[in-house]
Amino acid sequence: MKITPCLLCGGSGTRLWPLSRKSYPKQFASLIGEESLFQASARRVSQAAGGLSFAPPLTITNNDFRFIVAEQLTEAGIDPGPILIEPEGRNTAPAVLAAALYLAQHDPEAVMLVAPSDHLIPDTAAFLASVEAGLSAVARGDLVTFGIAPTRPETGYGYLHLGAQPDSSGQPIALHNFVEKPDLANAERMLSAGDYLWNAGIFLFRVADILAAFEAHAPELLDPVRQSVTQARSDLGFVRLEPEAWGKARDISIDYAVMEKAQNLSVVPFSGEWSDLGGWDAVWRESGPDAQGVVCSDHATAIECADSLLRSEAEGVELVGIGLENIIAVAMQDAVLVAAKDRAQDVKEAVAALKARGAKQATQLPRDYRPWGWFESLATGARFQVKRIVVHPGAALSLQSHFHRSEHWIVVEGTAEVTIDDTTRLISENQSVYIPLGAVHRLRNPGKVPMVLIEVQTGTYLGEDDIIRYEDVYARS
Incomplete structure (x- = not known):
């Protein structure tokens, strides 16, 4: 049976600030290991195992992340599949419904595996075995x-x-009810009871069954989301959902809209390692603390510390902790977090406080990712700014001009094809070129x-x- 993975990829991950920010949230960062969480999530559901095979993933994301999604999937060697672009965030219920309606156009009996793109599940084989176990319940319409x-x-x-105590078989069990995030006393009671599991927010069902569930329990979502999907347009290979109808859909989670009301629910218990990496304490726990309970990244040093996370994410920034206990310290180029681990x-x-002050660090990374590559500011003054710009092979910036600034480009690696007004020439390493104010110009990387x-x-x-854009291969306005 072929399953279509549906990856939810629109969150902001503010509890992992300063590494995760609105402009580049945690799912795209390499928090554990070399791959990003998004790449690891996509790879997990692209491997055939047992009786499972997977179609290319369907990703639901927003306009700002569309090129990052495509780029990271391609880097991982995974067919990007359809990428649906939400005009605005409306929570998980409209996102799942849009994915189901899109798939229904091709195969109403298709099976969907809906998963967040920012969870850590190290044991892929065990996870896929749980997915395979769930297919028996899916076959009967659960x-x-x-x-x-x-x-x-x-x-x-x-x-x-x-509805019953889980056993070692890993087979689906009836669900009695959902429980909101508890206080500590209730969490301890549920742990002792043995018939409670953490809600992973991962779902498996047939398209026809989830559409029937929306019809029964959240019918008000069907018309706006269906209209948005029906009137979606293709844009550079992405599927842009129609914004006006989408904006009429209620902002609500799939749990509240459907799952907590449905009667045909089954739960597959998963005993493998899992984390939503919902905070720096989780990153500390999943990073494998040493005998003193300390986790250090490269460029971080702990001296007589205990139960602490020290992480430097900036080139040239050495983070040193002395005598720390139960502390999280994360250093970036433009911001530093120091917090008690239990906070x-x-x-x-902190992110909300920075937003209230208008600090750009609340939402923007110092490195700005674009479809052609990325840039970062190295130095800024009253009338000048110095940037490092990296352009992917074959990529090009838009044909553009500026009202208020001139630019001087110095190539330090590779070769640049530079267009200034009516002249195009190649600029090699250690060569430079000047772009006068108002000149129409473009930068392209013709190399490999x-x-x-x-x-x-x-x-x-x-x-x-x-920036005034005259031409842009990425269709940005």
Whole structure:
């Protein structure tokens, strides 16, 4: 049986600030291992195992992340499949419904595996065995969810109350009810009871069955989402959902809209390792602390520390902790977090405080990712800015001009094809070119390796909105 993975990829992950920000959230970062969480999630559901085979994934994301999604899937050697672009975030119920309606156009009996793209599940074989176990319940028309065997009285997760005690078979069990995130006393009670599992937010069902569930329990979502899918348009291989109808869909989770009301629910218990990496305490726990309970990244040093996470994410920034206990310290190029480990869930309050102050660090990484590559600011003054720009092989910036600034480009790696007004020429390493204010210009990497240049901007205004685009291969306005 072929299953279509549906990856939900629109969250912001503010509890992992400063590494995860709105402009580049945690699913795209390499928090554990070399791959991003999104790449690992896609790889997990692209491997045939037992009686399972998978279609290319269907990803639901937003406009800002569309090129990152396509690029990371391609880098991982995974067929990107359909990428649906939400005009705005409306929570998981409209997203799942849009995916189901899109698939229904081709195969109403298709089986969907809906999964967040930012979870850590190291044992892929065990996870796929659980998915295969769930197919028996799917065949009889059930909506299947996956529950994680709890290892501690966790207050940050919702729970699933089972209709029976789970056994070692891993077969589906009837669900008694959903339980909201508990306080510590109730979490301890549920852990002791043995018939409660953590709610992983992963689902398996046939398209026809989930559409019937929406019809029965959230019919008000059907018309706007169906209209948005029907009127979607193709854009550079992406599927843009129609925005006006989409905006009329209620902002609600799949749990509240459907799952907590449906009667045809089954739970597959999963006893393997799992984490939603919902805070720096989870990253510390999943990173394998040493005998003193310390986790250090490269460029981080712990001296007589205990039960702490020290992580430097910036080139050239050495983070040193001395005598720390139960501390999280994360250093970036433009921001540093220091927090008690038991306050990890409060990091989102820091993000809110920074937003209230208008600090760009609340939402923007110093590295700005674009469909052609990325850039970062190295130095900024009243009338100048110095950037490092990296352009992917074969990629090109838009044909553009500026009202308020001129630019000086110095190539330090690779070769640049530079167009200035009516002239196009190649600029090699250690060569430079000047772009006068108002000149129509474009930068392209004609080579097979990334091209790196240093850009020096001078002018009265240096904001990213001082761009007039005349042509753009990425169809940005």
